[in-house]
């Protein structure tokens with residue numbers, strides 16, 4: 001299938017995990033691809049592998065998102081598909097949540113995602129599609145997850161507003177909410193040892209009805225579906241890709 005032949009796909013957070021899997025999928029189906037991220041090393045590797053224009057841009061700094069959009073449009077023209085995927089994790093019991101921690105999580109996952117999407121809007125083609133990466137954390141009461149859950153719940157709310165505001169331009173807007181997915185995110189929780197991460201994996205497997213952690217490709221396939229014309233009558237949804245966590 002070549003669902004994205006000659007379409008410009010811009011991914012915020014396309015150099016690791018779910019975003020990189022999606023980048024591979026879009027590239028394999030003919031997209032003209034732009035990806036962003038922070039790590040120059042993984043950006044270069046992803047560009048080499050997928051042929052993407054790779055841009056170093058911190059999504060927590062909206063002016064960098066605006067610069068990235070301008071560079072993407074200068075190279076590949078108007079945007080057909082926007083995938084706002086960049087996100088950071090972080091667990092902290094309520095008593096230990098600092099203002100800085102809260103702001104860091106929200107600065108990327110909610111504020112950063114919002115302004116990245118806002119920056120892209122003037123450059124999006126009619127009949128385009130936007131996908132945001134949410135999380136089942138937005139609806140699951142996971143201890144220690146207050147800041148992250150609030151940011152992802154906010155993002156889900158924001159996505160619905162994007163969906164109605166963009167209806168007149170025939171741009172569809174949806175959310176894909178992963179459950180536990182095997183990506184580098186697990187190892188990025190500050191203060192967690194390897195043993196802590198392994199214990200977290202075991203806990204996640206036990207909490208998932210399918211009894212396993214998902215693979216990034218399984219989430220990416222849902223992203224590509226919602227971004228494609230196959231989903232032409234779908235807007236405003238939150239698609240859980242979670243091994244049954246929420247549904248069962």
Ligand SMILES: NC(=O)c1ccc[n+]([C@@H]2O[C@H](COP(=O)([O-])OP(=O)(O)OC[C@H]3O[C@@H](n4cnc5c(N)ncnc54)[C@H](OP(=O)(O)O)[C@@H]3O)[C@@H](O)[C@H]2O)c1
Pocket residue numbers: 012013014015016017018019036037038039040042057058059060085086087088089108133134135136137177178179180181182183184185186188
């Ligand atoms: N893995 C899971 O279990 C899971 C579950 C639910 C939801 N999610 C969500 O899925 C999305 C992708 O996460 P992942 O699991 O694939 O983790 P990942 O491998 O750590 O990827 C995170 C992506 O976001 C980018 N990013 C993070 N902070 C950024 C910033 N300040 N500016 C620009 N880019 C930034 C990263 O770029 P750099 O590597 O260059 O920093 C990377 O491309 C996130 O929104 C996450 O919240 C993940």
